[in-house]
Amino acid sequence: MKxxxxxxFYTAFALIVLWVAIRLFVVGGRDWAHDASTNGAExxxxxxxxxxAAQGASPLAQAVPPNRVYPPASIVTxxxxxxxxxxxxxxxxxxDNFDRGLTSGIxxxxxxxxxxxxxxxxxxxxxxxxxxxxxxxxxxxxxGLGVEWRSAGGWCGWYTLLMDxxxxxxxxxxxxxxxxxxxxxxxxxxFDIGLADFAMQELEIDAVYAGSVKNxxxxxxxxxWQKVRVPLARVSSDLDQxxxxxxxxxxxxxxxxxxxxxDVWFENDEEVMAQEEYNxxxxxxxxxxxxxxxxxxxxxxxxxxxxxELFKMCERSHINAIYQxxxxxxxxxxxxxAAQLEEFLREASKRKIRVEALTGNPVWALEKNHxxxxxWIRGFLDFNSRRxxxxxxxxxxxxxxxxxxxxxxxxxxxxxxxxxxLLAKCRKLIASYNQKFKLGAAIPLLYEIEDGGFERxxxxxxxxxxxxxxxxxxxxxxxxxxxxxxxxxxxxxxxxMGVETQDLVxxxxxxxxxxxxxxxxxxxxxxxxxxxxxxxNSPSYAGVAIHSCxxxxxxxxxxxxxxxxxxxxxxxxMVHSKESTRPVTIDGDLSDWDLSQHFGVHxxxxxxxxxxxxxxxxxxxxxxxxxxxxxxxxxxxxxxxxAHVQEKTGSDIWEGDHMELWxxxxxxxxxxxxxxxxxxxxxGLSPGNFAGVKPEVFVWVPELDQTLVLSAEIxxxxxxxxxxxxxxxxxxxxxxxxxxxxxxxxxxxKLGIMMDASxxxxxxxxxxxxxxxxxxxxxxxxxxxxxxxxx
Numbered sequence: 001m002k003x004x005x006x007x008x009f010y011t012a013f014a015l016i017v018l019w020v021a022i023r024l025f026v027v028g029g030r031d032w033a034h035d036a037s038t039n040g041a042e043x044x045x046x047x048x049x050x051x052x053a054a055q056g057a058s059p060l061a062q063a064v065p066p067n068r069v070y071p072p073a074s075i076v077t078x079x080x081x082x083x084x085x086x087x088x089x090x091x092x093x094x095x096d097n098f099d100r101g102l103t104s105g106i107x108x109x110x111x112x113x114x115x116x117x118x119x120x121x122x123x124x125x126x127x128x129x130x131x132x133x134x135x136x137x138x139x140x141x142x143x144g145l146g147v148e149w150r151s152a153g154g155w156c157g158w159y160t161l162l163m164d165x166x167x168x169x170x171x172x173x174x175x176x177x178x179x180x181x182x183x184x185x186x187x188x189x190x191f192d193i194g195l196a197d198f199a200m201q202e203l204e205i206d207a208v209y210a211g212s213v214k215n216x217x218x219x220x221x222x223x224x225w226q227k228v229r230v231p232l233a234r235v236s237s238d239l240d241q242x243x244x245x246x247x248x249x250x251x252x253x254x255x256x257x258x259x260x261x262x263d264v265w266f267e268n269d270e271e272v273m274a275q276e277e278y279n280x281x282x283x284x285x286x287x288x289x290x291x292x293x294x295x296x297x298x299x300x301x302x303x304x305x306x307x308x309e310l311f312k313m314c315e316r317s318h319i320n321a322i323y324q325x326x327x328x329x330x331x332x333x334x335x336x337x338a339a340q341l342e343e344f345l346r347e348a349s350k351r352k353i354r355v356e357a358l359t360g361n362p363v364w365a366l367e368k369n370h371x372x373x374x375x376w377i378r379g380f381l382d383f384n385s386r387r388x389x390x391x392x393x394x395x396x397x398x399x400x401x402x403x404x405x406x407x408x409x410x411x412x413x414x415x416x417x418x419x420x421x422l423l424a425k426c427r428k429l430i431a432s433y434n435q436k437f438k439l440g441a442a443i444p445l446l447y448e449i450e451d452g453g454f455e456r457x458x459x460x461x462x463x464x465x466x467x468x469x470x471x472x473x474x475x476x477x478x479x480x481x482x483x484x485x486x487x488x489x490x491x492x493x494x495x496x497m498g499v500e501t502q503d504l505v506x507x508x509x510x511x512x513x514x515x516x517x518x519x520x521x522x523x524x525x526x527x528x529x530x531x532x533x534x535x536x537n538s539p540s541y542a543g544v545a546i547h548s549c550x551x552x553x554x555x556x557x558x559x560x561x562x563x564x565x566x567x568x569x570x571x572x573x574m575v576h577s578k579e580s581t582r583p584v585t586i587d588g589d590l591s592d593w594d595l596s597q598h599f600g601v602h603x604x605x606x607x608x609x610x611x612x613x614x615x616x617x618x619x620x621x622x623x624x625x626x627x628x629x630x631x632x633x634x635x636x637x638x639x640x641x642x643a644h645v646q647e648k649t650g651s652d653i654w655e656g657d658h659m660e661l662w663x664x665x666x667x668x669x670x671x672x673x674x675x676x677x678x679x680x681x682x683x684g685l686s687p688g689n690f691a692g693v694k695p696e697v698f699v700w701v702p703e704l705d706q707t708l709v710l711s712a713e714i715x716x717x718x719x720x721x722x723x724x725x726x727x728x729x730x731x732x733x734x735x736x737x738x739x740x741x742x743x744x745x746x747x748x749x750k751l752g753i754m755m756d757a758s759x760x761x762x763x764x765x766x767x768x769x770x771x772x773x774x775x776x777x778x779x780x781x782x783x784x785x786x787x788x789x790x791x
Contacts, residue, residue, distance in 0.1 A: 005440070010666065011113070015154065017410050020559065021745070026334060029328065030655050032352065033315075033775040040749070044557060045167045047243040049321075051655075053416075053484075053606060058554070061303065064066050081239070091267065091644070092175060092265045092266055092267030092268070092777055093114075093170060093172065093175070093265065093266040093267075093778055094113045094114075094263075094264075094265055095178075095247065095264040095265060095266065095704065096112035096113045096114070096118065096145075096147040096159060096160055096263075096264045097113055097163065097262065097263050097264075098132055098140060098142070098143050098144060098261070098262065099113075099142045099143055099660075100112070100113060100154045101117070101118070102461060103130045103131055103132055103145075112160050112161070112609050114161070114162065114163065114164055114165075114170065115163075115164055115165030116160070116161035116162070116163040116164065116165070116167065116682050117161055118158070118160035119131070119158075119159060120147075120157065120158050120159070121156065121157055121158075121159065122154060122155065122156035122157070123154030123155050123156070124154055125150075125152050125153055125154060126149070126150055126151045126152055126153065126154035126155055126156040126251075126670040127149065127150055127156055128147060128149040128150075128156040128157060128158060128251060129147075129148045130145060130146065130147050130148075130158060131145075131146045131148070132145055133260070136183075136260040136286055137260075138181055138225055138262045138263065139264060140194050140486055142673060144260045144261065145260065145261045145262070146258060146259075146260050146261075147249065147251075147258065147259050147260075147261060148256075148257070148258040149251040149257060149258070149347030150255075150256035151251050151252055151253065151254050151255060151256070152212065152256075153215070154172065155250065155251075155252050156250075156251050156252075157191070157248055157251055157252075158248065158249045158251050159246050159247065159248045159249075159251045160246065160264065161201075161245070161246050162195075162244035162245055162247060163198070163245070163324075166284055168198075168243075169197065169198035169201075169240075169242075169243035169244045169245055170244050170536075171241070171242045171243070171244070172232065172241050172242075172244055173241040173242050173264045173269075173305070175266040175267055175268050175502060176231060176232055176233070176267075176268050176269060176272050176273055176276065177229050177230055177231055177232055177266070177267060177268070177269040177272040178193075178195070178210075178230045178247065178264070178266050179227060179228060179230070179263075179264070179265050179266075179267055179269055180227075180228050180231050180261055180262065180263060180265070181225050181226065181227050181228070181262040181263050182213065182217075182221060182225070182228055182259055182260065183221065183222065183223055183224055183259065183260050183263070183264075184221040184222065184223055184257065184259050184260075185223070185257060185258040185259070185260075186223070186225045186257065186258075187220075187221060187222045187758070188220060188221065189221045189257040189258070189259050190212060190213060190214055190220070190221065190253050191211070191212070191213055191249045191250055191251050191252075191253070191259070192209060192210075192211070192212050192245075192249070192252060193209075193210045193211060193213060193228075193230055193248070193249075193250075194207030194208055194209050194250060195207055195208055195210055195235050195239060195244070195246070195248075196208065196239070196244075196245040196246045196250075197239045197240040197241070197243055197244050198240070198243040198244060198245045198246050199240065199243070199245070200239075200245055200484050201245030201246055202245075203392055206268060207246065207247075207248045208235045208238040208239055209235075209506075210230050210234050210235050211230065211234060212562075213228060213764060214562070215562075216228045216229055216230055218643055219565060220565075221259065221364060222538045222562045223532070223754045225262070225577045228356055229269050229271055229272050231272050231275065231276060232266075233276060234384070234554055234736065235553060237297045237298060237549075237550035237553075238297070238550075240770045245416070249261075249572065254336075258730070274751070276683055278556075278557060279556045279557045280313075280316060280317065280553075281313070281317050281521040281527075281552055281553065281555050282316040282317055282521075283316075283318050283521075284318070284524050284525075285318045286318075286529065286532055288536055288543075289528075289532045289534070289543040289544065290320055290321060290534075290542050290543030290544075290546055291317065291318055291319045291320060291321070291543055291545075291546070292319065292320075292321035292322070292323060292466065292496055292543065292544070292545040292546070293313075293314070293317075293319045293321070293322055293323065293545070293546050293548075293549055293552065294323045294358065294397075294442075294466075294545065294546070294547045294548040294549065295310065295322055295323060295324045295325060295358070295498075295548070295549040296325045296358075296548050296549065297325070297548075297550045298325075298549055298550060300324070300344060301340050301341050301344050301720065302337070302338065302340055307344060307347075309553075310322075310549065311347070311348075311351060313354075313549070313552075313553055314351065314353055315351070315777075317546075317552075317586055319353065319546075320352060320353055320354060321353065321354040321355075321356065321368060321545075322348070322353055322355050322356070323356050323357075323358040323397040323466075323545070324355055324356070324357060324358055325358045325359055325378075326357045326359055326380075327359065328376065329357075329380060329381075329383070329509065331378050331379070331382065331383050331386075337729055338383060340788075341383070342387060342391045345391050345392065345393065346390055346391050347388070348665050349389075349390040349391070350390075350540070350762070353658070354394045354395075355393060355394055356393065356394050356395040356396055356397045356438060356440065357376075357377075357380050357393050357395070357396045357397070358396075358397045358399060359376065359398075359399065360398050360400040360442075361373075361400065361538055362401050362402060362403075362404040362405045363405060364400045364402065364422065365400055365401075365402035365405060365415055365418055365419040366405065366407070366415070366418055367418045367421065367422075368723045369665050370418075370421070370422050370425055371421060371679065373398075373400070373426070374425060374426065374429055375513045376396075377396050377426060377429060377430070378429065380393045380396065380728070381429070381430070381433045381435060381437065384433075384435055384437070385433065385435070389436065391439075392435070392436075394436075394437070394438060395437050395438030395439060395440060395463070396426075396437075396438070396439060396440070396443065397440045397442070397466065398426070398439075398440070398441040398442070399441070399442050400419070400422070401442070401444070402415050402416065402418075402419040403444070403446065413452075416450065416452070416454055419458075420454075420457050420458065420461070420742060421458040423439075423441070423458065423461035423462065424461055424748055426439055426461070427439060431457065438463045438464065439462055440463055440464040440465065440466060441458070441462055441465060441466070441518055442466045442467075442468055442498065443455070443458060443465050443466070443467060443468065444468050445467070445468065445469060445480055445481075445484070446490050448483050448484065455487065456482070456487060456491065459487065459488055459493050460491060460493075462493060463493065463494065463540060464493060464494035464495065464496060465484070465488065465493065465494075465495055466497070466498045466545045467481060467484050467495055467496065467497055467498050468494045468498045468500075468547075469481045469484075469497050469498055469499065470498065470499065470500040470504075470510065470514040470515065470547075471499075471513060471514060472512070472513050472514070472515060472516050472518070472519055472524075472527070473513075473527060473678065473737070474526075474527040474528075474531050474534070476513070476525065476529035476703065477497060477499070477531050478530075478531055478534045478535070481497055481531075481535070483497075485538050485540050485541060486538070486540075488540035489538050489539045489540040492540075493540060494540055494541075494542040495540045495541060495542060496542050496543055496544060496545040497528075497531055497535070497541075497543070497544050497545070498544070498545045498546075498547055499516060499524065499528070499544060499545070499546055499547065500514055500515040500516065500547050501515060501516050501517055501521075501546060501547065501548070501551040501552045501555050502515055502517065502547070502548060502549075502551040503515065503517050503551070504517075506540070511566060512675075513702065513703060515557065517551070517555065517560055518559060518560055518561050518675065518677070519559060519560075520555055520556045520557055520558050520559055520603055521552075521555040521556070521557060522557050524555070528544050531544070549552065559670075559673070559677075561673050561674070561675045561677075562673075562674045562675055563672045563783075564672055564674045564781075564783040565672060565675055566671065566783045568670060569667070569668075569750060569787055572785075572786050572787045573773065573774075573786035573787070574787045574788075574789050575599045575624065575753055575773070575786060575787070575788050575789070576597065576599075576626070576627060576789055576791055577626035577627060577628050577633070577789060577790050577791065578594065578626075578627055578628075578790055578791055579627070579628060579629065579747060579790070579791065580627040580628060580629045580634065584627060584629075584728065586634075586713040586714065586715045586726050586727065587715050587717075587726065588715040588716050588717030588724050588725075589717065589724075589725050589726075590625075590638070590724060590726070593625055594625075595625075595629070597625070597697040598623040598624060598638070599623070599755075600621070600622075600623050600624075601615040601621060601622055601623075601624070601755065601757070601771055601772065601773050602621035602622075602640075602771075605775050606771045606772055606773070606775055607769060607770070607771050608756070608766070608771070608772045608774075608777040609769055609770035610759075610768050610769030610774070611769070613768045613769045614759075614769045614771070617640055618640055618642050618721070619640075619641070619642055619759065619769075620639075620640065620641055620769060621639075621640045621757075621771060622637045622638060622639045622640065622659070622755075622757050622771075623637070623638040624636070624637050624755055624789065625637075628745050628790050629745070630731075630744040630745055630746070631726050631730060631731050631732075631744055631745070632729065632730050632731065633663075633728075633729045633731075633734070633745065633788075634726075634727070634728050634729075635661065635685075635725075635726070635727050635729070636724065636725065636726045636727075637659050637685075637724070637725040637726075637755075637757070638719075638722075638724055639657075639659075639687075639722040639723050639724070639725065639757065640721050640722045641657060641721075641722035641723065641759060642721075642722070643761040644657055644687075644689070644690075644718070644722065644723060645657055645689075645760045645761060645762065646658065646686055646688060646689045646693060646760075647693060647763050648686075648693075649686070649693060649696060650696075651698060651700065653684050653686040653696060654684065654758060654766070654767060655699055655759075655760060655766030655767065656686070656689075656760050656763070656766070657686075657687060657758065657759055657760055658684055658685060658686045658687070658757075658758050659684075659685040659725055659755065659757050659758075660682065660683070660684055660685075660755075660757075660758060660770075661681075661682075661683045661685060661753075661754075661755055662680065662681065662682055662683070662685075662752070662753065662754040662756070662782075662785060663677060663680070663681045663683065663734060663751055663752065663753055663754075663788070664680050664751055664752025664753070664782045664785055665679040665680070665681070665734055665735060665738070665751060665752075666679040666738075667750055667751055667752045667782075667787070668750075670782070672783060673782060673783070674778075674783045675780060675782075675784070676701060676780040676781070676782060677702075677767075678702045678737040678738055679737070679738055680701070680702075680752070680780075681699060681701065681702065681734060681737075682699070682700040682780075682783050683697065683698070683699050683700075683729065684696075684697070684698040684699070684700060685697060685714060685725055685727055686698070686714075687716035687723050687725055688716060690716070690718045690723075695714045695716045695725075696714065697709060697712040697714050697727065697729075698711075699733075701780075702737040703737070704736045704737060705736065708730075708732060708733045709733065711726040711732065711733055711781070712727065712728060712729050712730065712733055713727065714726070714727045714728075715727075731743075731744050731745060745790055746790070747790055747791065748790065748791075749790040750787050750788065750789055750790070751787070751788040752782050752785035752786070752787065752788070753773070753775045753785055753786055753787065753788040754772065754773055754777065754784065754786065755772065755773040756770055756771070756772040756773070756777065757770065757771050757772075758770045759771075773786055774786060
């Protein structure tokens with residue numbers, strides 16, 4: 001066959017491409033897939049690895065500078081990688097000191113100190129670039145890693161693999177922290193930290209979020225080196241720590257910047273140890289209050305370390321009932337597991353801890369799936385029948401939530417009936433074994449509103465309910481739980497008041513008021529004591545149930561909220577409130593106000609939403625004034641608004657013209673907290689439409705008794721340029737979500753304040769723009785508020 005020149009050229013070119021591909025596969029191997037596995041996004045190699053090696057980057061075989069100091073057993077030499085610790089007594093595992101390897105090139109050249117590799121990842125137009133520097137480093141020798149990023153519409157970050165030279169995941173289970181040193185090029189930089197185990201790495205599952213770097217540095221990143229200590233307890237329940245995969249930094253807060261990183265270790269950090277001991281949840285024993293704990297994700301049956309941790313937690317917190325998750329269970333299929341279970345149950349019995357099997361699937365409520373649930377229960381009854389009482393499961397706690405099935409909305413009555421049939425079958429099965437064996441279930445508050453006495457019928461089949469009364473104040477827990485307590489008392493059944501400790505907001509499963517994660521366990525215990533006092537004389541009240549073990553163990557002693565350093569009070573913008581010397585009539589007429597002073601909001605820089613739609617001050621601006629007396633705050637707003645629209649009421653008033661007033665009633669108590677709490681109120685003041693829609697006061701947060709909201713007064717009056725708003729807000733309303741009684745107002749008090757005016761010129765297009773007294777306004781962030789000074 002005759003081959004022309006063109007064919008020869010393309011054949012040679014194809015062979016070269018094939019050789020390069022084989023070379024990359026052999027040298028980089030499976031590692032290439034890692035960088036290309038970012039959810040189908042463009043790989044960082046396209047942006048980074050094709051660039052020439054950064055200035056100062058060390059070649060693969062470069063010797064470690066001789067005067068670099070390392071912890072024992074981790075010295076890196078020119079031809080040897082650091083030895084991994086052979087026991088828990090080892091000082092730690094050095095992941096990377098950035099003295100070896102390149103920052104670009106093929107994978108096998110980008111070594112970390114473990115013998116695995118590091119790199120970047122990004123989705124364009126975002127990018128991240130790594131370099132090494134002899135200038136930006138700790139100490140007088142070696143190198144530091146620089147990570148430069150730009151986050152704009154995509155995501156980006158840095159990773160390092162936690163594997164040895166043979167690509168086996170390292171074991172970090174003997175250590176309590178991952179630590180590293182960091183400094184910023186400018187200061188104020190931020191990124192999130194995550195960890196993945198080997199299985200997650202292989203399956204391309206996102207790393208487990210451990211927290212923002214700001215969580216571990218009191219003042220955030222500065223231009224000086226600081227040590228970051230990340231407690232592994234934050235992620236231990238979500239990872240196989242004996243077989244790790246990667247450590248990642250996510251730059252996902254927008255903007256651009258550069259940070260320098262040094263000396264990444266897994267170690268037993270004394271500061272973390274002390275912090276963990278201080279924050280470990282604990283509780284006093286309260287007579288008459290049983291304490292139960294839902295245990296998901298933890299396996300105290302097979303894993304001795306987890307068992308020890310769980311029992312210690314129960315001892316500290318006086319937990320005397322565990323709802324322990326079990327999957328499919330058959331002693332015949334797994335006799336070794338059954339033996340381990342018996343050992344666990346005997347130990348729990350010695351500690352006077354009741355253990356009930358926990359599981360559930362919404363579809364078990366459907367008749368076609370009943371047998372799956374019954375078989376699961378039967379497995380434990382059979383297990384018990386061959387053992388003495390001290391080695392038995394004490395019952396089952398069902399987490400079967402029929403309202404989560406796809407059929408609930410379309411076939412609700414049918415699903416409810418089938419769920420009740422399931423409970424009746426469970427009761428009959430348990431009775432047939434003639435054992436001391438409880439049947440309980442977690443139920444939501446919403447069963448109260450179901451027709452046909454549904455909740456009554458559910459409780460009748462059970463020995464107890466764990467009521468998911470997920471609120472973060474005793475007042476709310478008591479108010480929402482009262483009906484269920486009374487019903488169970490009537491039926492002669494028991495109720496455990498369930499509380500939540502997970503981060504429901506991050507999980508998109510609830511609001512901040514539905515969990516104690518922000519308030520911490522010390523506050524939670526105070527509230528639970530109040531709940532106990534309210535219900536202790538009710539025949540049905542049994543105690544409390546805490547959800548869930550893996551979140552509860554991370555609950556802090558004090559508040560767990562983001563913080564920001566803010567200027568002193570006298571450096572914040574100030575709204576002056578004069579003591580009222582005569583009665584203030586709320587009628588929209590400002591003739592009884594001193595009009596010589598006001599706080600004006602009218603500049604382009606004050607437009608915090610819809611800047612492109614805002615035309616000029618005649619479109620939206622206002623002059624604010626305030627007065628006070630012992631029992632009330634008074635506000636008036638002279639609004640400029642050339643097109644008035646307000647057709648909504650209640651929580652929907654934000655869709656039309658209105659004033660949003662934020663007040664921080666305990667300014668100094670939580671001065672640097674960057675998240676609203678029960679002392680921070682978001683109050684809506686609607687002018688109505690000067691026709692059928694009346695002026696209205698509405699409180700979005702916190703949740704308040706409606707009688708308190710109705711105690712406020714408001715009036716409005718239309719003007720040629722816009723409208724006047726006038727309002728009286730009682731101290732009883734403003735302090736209504738706090739435990740302490742309102743003592744009233746006095747001269748010299750300082751409160752936090754933010755005033756936001758919202759404009760809508762078309763009823764079909766809500767909220768065209770918003771103008772605020774805080775140019776850096778962030779919803780729910782009191783550190784962006786100014787000061788209301790009572791004078």
